[in-house]
Amino acid sequence: xxxxxxxxxNEVFLAxxxxxxxxxxxxxxxxxxxxxxxxxAAQVKVHLHSLVAHAEExxxxxxxxxxxxxxxxxxWHKQQHETARRRLKLFVPLIESGDAEAGDLFFEFxxxxxxxxxxxxxxxxGAYVRNYERAHGATTFxxxxxxxxxxxxxxxxxxxxxxxAFPKTVQFCKxxxxxxxxxxxxxGLVCVKCIGRSVSAELDRD
Ligand SMILES: [Fe+2]
Numbered sequence: 001x002x003x004x005x006x007x008x009x010n011e012v013f014l015a016x017x018x019x020x021x022x023x024x025x026x027x028x029x030x031x032x033x034x035x036x037x038x039x040x041a042a043q044v045k046v047h048l049h050s051l052v053a054h055a056e057e058x059x060x061x062x063x064x065x066x067x068x069x070x071x072x073x074x075x076w077h078k079q080q081h082e083t084a085r086r087r088l089k090l091f092v093p094l095i096e097s098g099d100a101e102a103g104d105l106f107f108e109f110x111x112x113x114x115x116x117x118x119x120x121x122x123x124x125x126g127a128y129v130r131n132y133e134r135a136h137g138a139t140t141f142x143x144x145x146x147x148x149x150x151x152x153x154x155x156x157x158x159x160x161x162x163x164x165a166f167p168k169t170v171q172f173c174k175x176x177x178x179x180x181x182x183x184x185x186x187x188g189l190v191c192v193k194c195i196g197r198s199v200s201a202e203l204d205r206d
Pocket of ligand 1: 062077081117121122
């Protein structure tokens with residue numbers, strides 16, 4: 001059996017991301033125990049699909065967060081998510097078909113990946129986002145439900161939750177300084193109003 005247990009060494013110091021990581025470790029642990037305990041195929045399938053849903057929702061949250069804050073190592077970080085996505089796609093049907101060897105290989109991969117990714121890659125992202133929030137006066141995760149819930153709060157067979165809308169970071173336009181919902185442009189954040197102005201200025205020059 002592989003070890004799936006979130007601990008302080010996995011902490012990235014972003015409450016929402018840490019809560020999602022705890023969920024991922026818990027769901028992986030439940031899946032492993034279901035298979036090891038000889039659970040019926042239908043139950044294994046529920047755990048598998050829960051893992052896929054939790055992983056995908058979590059990856060897309062982190063990718064949103066990195067893009068919203070212009071994280072310089074976004075591409076490198078996303079590649080690691082893509083590796084996990086590919087492995088999930090490969091292993092899920094094999095595990096569903098009852099392939100025990102595939103299950104062992106998958107848990108070996110997942111335990112190593114989760115440990116490496118959370119302790120290095122996600123922790124680097126966490127440090128950057130905290131600095132970004134300090135520099136921009138932004139509260140990226142304010143108002144999010146579920147932060148700080150204890151691991152194991154949800155029933156193992158519960159249907160995956162509907163993906164939650166990720167909140168927009170409160171930010172300020174680098175051109176006019178107004179607080180704004182933002183759009184990303186090379187070189188920084190510019191509000192929709194200022195983007196509109198620069199586009200019309202370019203058109204005027206043509
Ligand atoms: Fe990540």
